[in-house]
Amino acid sequence: MKILVIEDEPGLLKSIEDSLKKEHYVVETASDYLSAVEKVFVYDYDCILLDIMLPNGSGLQILEQLNEKGKTENVIIISAKDSLDDKIKGLELGADDYLTKPFHLAELTARVKAVLRRNTLEGKSTxxxxxxxxxxxxxxxxxxxxxxxxxxxxxxxxxxxxxxxxxxxxxxxxxxxxxxxxxxxxxxxxxxxxxxxxxxxxxxxxxxxxxxxxxxxxxxxxxxx
Amino acid sequence: MKILVIEDEPGLLKSIEDSLKKEHYVVETASDYLSAVEKVFVYDYDCILLDIMLPNGSGLQILEQLNEKGKTENVIIISAKDSLDDKIKGLELGADDYLTKPFHLAELTARVKAVLRRNTLEGKSTxxxxxxxxxxxxxxxxxxxxxxxxxxxxxxxxxxxxxxxxxxxxxxxxxxxxxxxxxxxxxxxxxxxxxxxxxxxxxxxxxxxxxxxxxxxxxxxxxxx
DNA sequence: TTGAAACTTTCTGGAATCTTAAAGGATAAT
DNA sequence: ATTATCCTTTAAGATTCCAGAAAGTTTCAA
Incomplete structure (x- = not known):
């Protein structure tokens, strides 16, 4: 299970990466708009964690592009508390779930697990x-x-x-x-x-x-x- | 095991009811705010599935009242994708879990089972x-x-x-x-x-x-x- | 048929993980 | 304050796991 984490704040990025790796996911990261776009369109990820506020561009743009490709059902949005509009826009663009900063890492991994289960297991447990x-x-x-x-x-x-x-x-x-x-x-x-x-x-x-x-x-x- | 399903859309309500009955649960239903309140406060349920958007009132009000009674740990919220704040509020009010529409029925029954297990365990003394x-x-x-x-x-x-x-x-x-x-x-x-x-x-x-x-x-x- | 590429199998050293024992702090009871 | 108990930390040893290498087998194409 390969997960892409798009987040510009290094400390948070590292924590997320670590806690996902502890769950045995393969994790890749991107910390600015351009490298994020690059990875998203070259590789295939089972789940994408997307911070909306990015240097050089908005995560929403990435989402829009993914939407055209019909591959948004595995995106979880990470957003700051005050950017409610972004959050809503994101979900309208087909993101699967969202998380508001600050969040517990346990919550994050739980959401990831849920998204993966929905998309690969369709609700079953095996x-x-x-x-x-x-x-x-x-x-x-x-x-x-x-x-x-x-x-x-x-x-x-x-x-x-x-x-x-x-x-x-x-x-x-x-x-x-x-x-x-x-x-x-x-x-x-x-x-x-x-x-x-x-x-x-x-x-x-x-x-x-x-x-x-x-x-x-x-x-x-x-x-x- | 008795379950109450509160949901206003008839088609969905029927599907949920059927799939729960298939799991040998005793199922009761309510499709509007008033009859929901009535049932919730008269009878005792092992698990309550609660849609937030209801005719004549919000499911959150029901949850608030349940909260005063200290019996929210067996509630699973069902919410539409765009009613984010409701979902959050619901969990803050002590709901045990939530499901976002649309969901697979298998996932629903899995969640119900989980809630019941959690709660029945508490019931026993050892x-x-x-x-x-x-x-x-x-x-x-x-x-x-x-x-x-x-x-x-x-x-x-x-x-x-x-x-x-x-x-x-x-x-x-x-x-x-x-x-x-x-x-x-x-x-x-x-x-x-x-x-x-x-x-x-x-x-x-x-x-x-x-x-x-x-x-x-x-x-x-x-x-x- | 023959050689090259693709695939399978086995082995091995080192890294990561787990277990256990022991020493030093913290905590609670007297 | 003192003691006994419990918990955390440290450290050392045991176990498990896996990439890489090496050697063997199969498949393909010319």
């Missing part, structure tokens, strides 16, 4: 496929109702697969969403291979009815076997 | 799990009916675990709920480790059938062993 069931909140995976233990990366990878079940998973997509900043060089996907290997082993041993198939030259696909 | 029984009021813990003595923090930690049994306990969550304001920096959870160690030792020595399992990089889980 993602199911075949006899595999994954509970994001409890970081628990069961196969035929029997719990199996996965470590962090294995869990994140499987989750990404399940969210994108039946879809083709590119290695760059996987790297971006599960690893984050690894991608810049990305001439070598050994770190992915390693996790895939282990995940396959565990799924197989537990008798999963799904398998991770390699698509040569492209990536992977999760299929019922 | 929280039990395996052969462990904790009495919050008297701050007493027994294992196989045999009392064991815990210190303050040990007790609080165990209670937090028991309230959230089967759920994943994050260290930040634990810090927040048991320690309070410690969390602000919280790059170091040694104070938690210490309590966990002692608690484990005492549970083990007393022959508890449950154990605190570490989840690497995330937190803990209380499981039957």
């Amino acid at each position: 993602i199911d496929y075949g006899n595999v069931s994954l509970d994001p909140d409890n970081r628990k995976v069961t196969i035929n109702k029997e719990p199996i233990t996965l470590n962090r990366k294995e869990f994140d990878v499987l989750k990404y697969f399940l969210i994108n079940k039946n879809r083709l998973i590119t290695r760059t997509g996987l790297a971006e969403h599960v690893w984050g900043d690894h991608i810049d060089q990305a001439d070598n996907f050994d770190f992915i291979y390693y996790q895939i290997t282990n995940l396959r082993k565990k799924l197989d041993e537990a008798g999963a009815s799904v398998e991770i198939k390699a698509v040569y030259g492209v990536g992977y696909k999760l299929e019922k076997s | 929280i039990d799990y395996g052969n462990v029984s904790l009495d919050p009021d008297n701050r007493k813990v027994t294992i196989n009916k045999e009392p064991i003595t815990l210190n303050r923090k040990e007790f609080d930690v165990l209670k937090y675990f028991l309230i959230n049994k089967n759920r994943l306990i994050t260290r930040t969550g634990l810090a927040e709920h048991v320690w309070g304001d410690h969390i602000d920096q919280a790059d170091n959870f040694d104070f938690i480790y210490y309590q966990i160690t002692n608690l484990r030792k005492k549970l083990d020595e007393a022959g508890a059938s449950v154990e605190i399992k570490a989840v690497y990089g995330v937190g803990y889980k209380l499981e039957k062993s």
Whole structure:
């Protein structure tokens, strides 16, 4: 799960980043209008935290542009208490939620979690496929109702697969969403291979009815076997 | 479990009612301010779903009155996206949760379930799990009916675990709920480790059938062993 | 068929995380 | 004020995890 935090005040930015990372999200940041725009339109984020008041431009402009692309349902607005109009405008532009400064970091992560759940889980508490069931909140995976233990990366990878079940998973997509900043060089996907290997082993041993198939030259696909 | 749904739009009201009934709840409804007030003050509900925008009055007024009675912890607010201030006010008035329209019905029932669990737990005099029984009021813990003595923090930690049994306990969550304001920096959870160690030792020595399992990089889980 | 690229598997060292023990402060009771 | 109890901090050791490397296998294209 990759999250972009757009916020110009360094201290706050750092706190937000840290607390999100503690929740195992992949976090990227932008602290001014231009770099924010750049990132937003180049990369794909699962959730965007957007401060309205930015140097060189308003976050609302970013939102407007996102709106044209039809990708605003994962935006959470961060705004100062007195800019009520901005807040309302933001929600009219399709933002999913808002937070008023100052806020508790716990509240922030809760909102992020809620947005991600709404958009990926549609209200359910688990993602199911075949006899595999994954509970994001409890970081628990069961196969035929029997719990199996996965470590962090294995869990994140499987989750990404399940969210994108039946879809083709590119290695760059996987790297971006599960690893984050690894991608810049990305001439070598050994770190992915390693996790895939282990995940396959565990799924197989537990008798999963799904398998991770390699698509040569492209990536992977999760299929019922 | 009896639930009251206060909502003026007939279609939505019917859908909510149906999906709750499917979960075997007893459901009653009200579609305007007056009949809502009437029901709320005559009967006792385990959970109330409250739409803020109502004909003839605001749901907030209902909430205010409930607040005087000290019974708002089982209220879930349903609000339209643009009535932001209402939402905030609602939570300030002690509502337990809120949902923004439009929402998935699965999410609604999940929230209801959560509220009910929170509140029914308070109702009982002990929280039990395996052969462990904790009495919050008297701050007493027994294992196989045999009392064991815990210190303050040990007790609080165990209670937090028991309230959230089967759920994943994050260290930040634990810090927040048991320690309070410690969390602000919280790059170091040694104070938690210490309590966990002692608690484990005492549970083990007393022959508890449950154990605190570490989840690497995330937190803990209380499981039957 | 053959070589190159893509993919799989196994191993390993170091980093991050967790556990435990012990020492020093804080707090509450007497 | 003194003592006993409890809590936090410190520090050292154990465990778990993961990127990277290396070696082996499969797939593709010429």
